[in-house]
Amino acid sequence: MSKVNPPRPAAKRGEPADAGRRSFFSWMSLAWVSFTASMLAAGTATARFMFPNVLFEPPLTFRAGRPEELQVGIVDERFKDSNQVWLVRDGGGIYALSTTCTHLGCTPNWLSAEQKFKCPCHGSGFYITGINFEGPAPRPLERFAIDLADDGQLVIDKGRKFQQEKGQWELPGAYLEF
Amino acid sequence: METIKDIINTLTAPEILITLAAILLFVSARYRHLFYTNKVALILFPAMFVFMAISMFDEDFYLIVTKPDNVPIVGMLFLIPFFTWLSMREAVRNDKRTEEGAPLIEKEETADKVLTWPDLVYTELIAIVLLTVLLVGWSILIPAPLEESANPAATPNPSKAPWYFLGLQEMLVYFDPWLAGVVFPGLIIVGLMAIPYIDTNPKGNGYYTFKERSWEIMTFLFGFLILWVLLVILGTFLRGPNWNFFGPYEYWDTHKLEALVNVDLSDYFWVRLLGMGRPDNILVRESVGFLVVLGYFLVPPMLLAKTIFKRFYENLGPARYHIMVFLLLCMASLPIKMVLRWLFNLKYIIGIPEYFFNI
Amino acid sequence: MSQLKDLLSNLSPAKLGEAIQKSQIYRSVFRVGVPVSDRKRMLVMLGNVFLHLHPVKVRKSGIRLRFTWCMGGITFFLFLVLTFTGLLLMFYYRPTIEYAYVDIIDLREQVPLGIMREIHRWGAHAMVISVWLHMFRVFMTGSYKPPREFNWGVGVILLVLTLLLSFTGYLLPWDQLAMWAITVGSNMARATPFAGYEGPGANLLTLGENIPLISSTSDARFALLGGTRVGEMALLRFYVLHCVGLPLVAGFLMAVHFWRIRRDGGISGPL
Numbered sequence: 001m002s003k004v005n006p007p008r009p010a011a012k013r014g015e016p017a018d019a020g021r022r023s024f025f026s027w028m029s030l031a032w033v034s035f036t037a038s039m040l041a042a043g044t045a046t047a048r049f050m051f052p053n054v055l056f057e058p059p060l061t062f063r064a065g066r067p068e069e070l071q072v073g074i075v076d077e078r079f080k081d082s083n084q085v086w087l088v089r090d091g092g093g094i095y096a097l098s099t100t101c102t103h104l105g106c107t108p109n110w111l112s113a114e115q116k117f118k119c120p121c122h123g124s125g126f127y128i129t130g131i132n133f134e135g136p137a138p139r140p141l142e143r144f145a146i147d148l149a150d151d152g153q154l155v156i157d158k159g160r161k162f163q164q165e166k167g168q169w170e171l172p173g174a175y176l177e178f
Numbered sequence: 179m180e181t182i183k184d185i186i187n188t189l190t191a192p193e194i195l196i197t198l199a200a201i202l203l204f205v206s207a208r209y210r211h212l213f214y215t216n217k218v219a220l221i222l223f224p225a226m227f228v229f230m231a232i233s234m235f236d237e238d239f240y241l242i243v244t245k246p247d248n249v250p251i252v253g254m255l256f257l258i259p260f261f262t263w264l265s266m267r268e269a270v271r272n273d274k275r276t277e278e279g280a281p282l283i284e285k286e287e288t289a290d291k292v293l294t295w296p297d298l299v300y301t302e303l304i305a306i307v308l309l310t311v312l313l314v315g316w317s318i319l320i321p322a323p324l325e326e327s328a329n330p331a332a333t334p335n336p337s338k339a340p341w342y343f344l345g346l347q348e349m350l351v352y353f354d355p356w357l358a359g360v361v362f363p364g365l366i367i368v369g370l371m372a373i374p375y376i377d378t379n380p381k382g383n384g385y386y387t388f389k390e391r392s393w394e395i396m397t398f399l400f401g402f403l404i405l406w407v408l409l410v411i412l413g414t415f416l417r418g419p420n421w422n423f424f425g426p427y428e429y430w431d432t433h434k435l436e437a438l439v440n441v442d443l444s445d446y447f448w449v450r451l452l453g454m455g456r457p458d459n460i461l462v463r464e465s466v467g468f469l470v471v472l473g474y475f476l477v478p479p480m481l482l483a484k485t486i487f488k489r490f491y492e493n494l495g496p497a498r499y500h501i502m503v504f505l506l507l508c509m510a511s512l513p514i515k516m517v518l519r520w521l522f523n524l525k526y527i528i529g530i531p532e533y534f535f536n537i
Numbered sequence: 538m539s540q541l542k543d544l545l546s547n548l549s550p551a552k553l554g555e556a557i558q559k560s561q562i563y564r565s566v567f568r569v570g571v572p573v574s575d576r577k578r579m580l581v582m583l584g585n586v587f588l589h590l591h592p593v594k595v596r597k598s599g600i601r602l603r604f605t606w607c608m609g610g611i612t613f614f615l616f617l618v619l620t621f622t623g624l625l626l627m628f629y630y631r632p633t634i635e636y637a638y639v640d641i642i643d644l645r646e647q648v649p650l651g652i653m654r655e656i657h658r659w660g661a662h663a664m665v666i667s668v669w670l671h672m673f674r675v676f677m678t679g680s681y682k683p684p685r686e687f688n689w690g691v692g693v694i695l696l697v698l699t700l701l702l703s704f705t706g707y708l709l710p711w712d713q714l715a716m717w718a719i720t721v722g723s724n725m726a727r728a729t730p731f732a733g734y735e736g737p738g739a740n741l742l743t744l745g746e747n748i749p750l751i752s753s754t755s756d757a758r759f760a761l762l763g764g765t766r767v768g769e770m771a772l773l774r775f776y777v778l779h780c781v782g783l784p785l786v787a788g789f790l791m792a793v794h795f796w797r798i799r800r801d802g803g804i805s806g807p808l
Binding site for chain 2: 676
């Protein structure tokens with residue numbers, strides 16, 4: 001039956017309490033940091049969920065017939081619908097133009113009478129080379145990689161693009177000398 | 179008749195239409211006592227209606243107005259001016275009462291509290307019934323728009339965004355997609371949400387008035403009516419194949435040719451002014467453009483703070499003031515770029531297509 | 538004979554109504570009964586969960602038609618109409634490239650009461666206009682000023698949600714109008730600064746020397762469409778957003794919007 005509860009020295013009482021609060025705060029901050037980090041990770045993972053890995057779209061590489069089928073100065077529109085590509089043969093060779101307008105992605109029409117591609121959405125105009133000359137389009141049409149396969153057919157690879165404003169039309173693959 | 183049509187076709191060209199509408203807005207606000215009255219409305223709105231009715235005899239006008247997807251915009255053509263007129267009429271009346279020392283229209287009845295049942299509940303019921311009748315009638319009379327099945331290969335000419343985004347699409351004529359389609363819409367949303375925090379004017383809270391907050395109202399009306407609603411109407415009715423302009427009585431000719439040869443500021447400066455070629459280094463080439471854009475956002479806030487916006491600067495404090503001026507400058511950049519395009523065929527102030535950075 | 542006469546006289550509409558109102562079922566549903574006295578009119582507003590959106594009494598000036606234009610209420614009603622008709626449309630519509638367009642035609646040609654889609658479409662257009670007019674009225678009466686700043690912000694987000702709801706719905710008929718409006722609209726995402734592969738700054742973000750971080754298969758537009766073009770995945774994504782995602786967010790914010798009207802001083806009027 002101890003009737004006396006001897007008062008502990010004040011210094012000793014303060015010390016452990018302070019340390020407790022300090023460790024409590026460091027635990028709290030650790031908890032908050034890990035909570036925030038895990039929320040960020042969950043957010044990133046959910047965002048990643050929205051980017052599919054497999055696409056149900058036509059393949060990027062396709063064969064486009066024999067180069068002799070193309071006539072000089074005529075825009076070949078056979079692959080416009082199926083593959084979004086125009087084939088153009090000029091004096092020196094062949095190039096594959098993307099049918100996607102560089103403004104907002106509409107499909108321009110080839111107006112042979114006026115010798116230009118004209119976009120119906122916002123009126124951008126491109127020469128037969130793909131260079132933009134009127135309307136809001138900020139840059140020329142893109143070209144796709146073009147090559148000859150072993151069987152003598154043209155092969156277009158839409159996975160490789162060439163942009164004129166970056167000087168890429170001079171690179172090998174942008175133009176097939178023929 | 180043909181002459182009148184020709185005149186209207188000319189007057190509705192974007193540069194003239196937008197300028198005239200802006201002038202009408204400011205003049206009508208200046209002389210609001212004369213303009214926003216019952217008499218004017220009794221003449222104006224029937225006149226608009228008669229004008230529409232007569233115009234329906236024109237084949238091209240009929241075609242564009244009765245296009246199913248355009249029906250709501252025809253309604254808007256009447257609704258928005260009507261409600262603008264109504265709110266301004268109330269504002270003019272209230273201002274007059276304040277001048278005479280009489281209480282506001284709203285204040286006369288503020289003390290009067292009525293029971294929600296039946297006063298409000300029945301108003302709502304009537305509104306619901308009328309709206310239902312309207313909606314069902316509308317749906318029976320006009321089939322919803324449906325065109326041919328989607329075909330990724332055939333772009334229709336013209337291709338238009340949904341009508342409520344046509345203001346943005348019209349903006350695309352003057353700005354690149356990253357500005358007109360992403361940055362500006364974002365700024366519109368942020369700017370709208372910022373209004374209550376920027377506008378610290380304590381007056382005009384909960385009642386119609388023009389005089390006590392004329393600056394706020396004019397800014398909002400200019401943004402909403404001219405830079406949004408008018409551009410929607412313009413994009414709907416007056417933009418045809420190839421996004422060319424067509425007057426309301428003009429045939430939508432796919433082969434209409436319009437010279438759209440636009441020149442960059444760097445061309446103006448290096449080639450036309452200095453008579454030399456454009457420098458190869460991008461930063462040197464566009465240095466003029468960068469200076470212009472930086473100057474546009476840095477100089478006016480300081481100048482205005484000392485001159486006509488002095489009152490704002492003192493009342494709002496630096497943070498609010500600079501946010502307000504920044505938003506206003508962004509808003510003003512659209513009409514400014516429009517005028518530059520109309521007058522000088524200016525395409526880009528800064529044009530770096532290599533990095534998709536065009537202003 | 539006289540008993541039958543008594544019975545018949547008891548069957549008069551007035552007496553029948555009285556009997557119904559006295560029945561246990563009626564009184565369990567409508568606690569207050571017919572609101573004929575002012576006291577009952579107040580109680581009915583308090584006792585009904587839907588009517589409870591409103592206060593018991595309102596300012597006379599605040600509900601004048603020339604003051605409020607009724608546009609907020611009309612917008613809410615149109616939202617309800619669109620929810621209801623949209624739910625009905627979902628019974629027939631299949632969001633695949635193969636069926637979407639055919640189902641839309643069937644909704645007009647084959648399905649009974651072939652105006653359900655019309656009501657949905659026109660109602661959506663009307664809602665866009667009524668939201669604009671509601672915002673216009675709130676601005677012109679200065680009703681965004683304190684204490685209603687926050688609710689104005691909620692309203693702006695609801696305006697954006699209305700436009701997005703309408704935009705996502707635009708694709709679902711899978712006709713030329715839909716396809717190209719969404720192509721033009723979604724291509725703007727391609728130009729998002731840093732996050733779109735044709736946006737300014739996007740080609741500064743690379744892994745190592747020359748592997749681009751942002752390409753046409755990893756940018757904002759790709760996430761929106763679930764592909765590089767407006768196709769099957771885009772249709773499905775827009776369908777899910779249109780029918781579930783956006784309406785949920787809009788409904789949640791509407792609850793906040795209505796609650797704050799009550800909290801922030803009721804329908805607006807001069808202070």
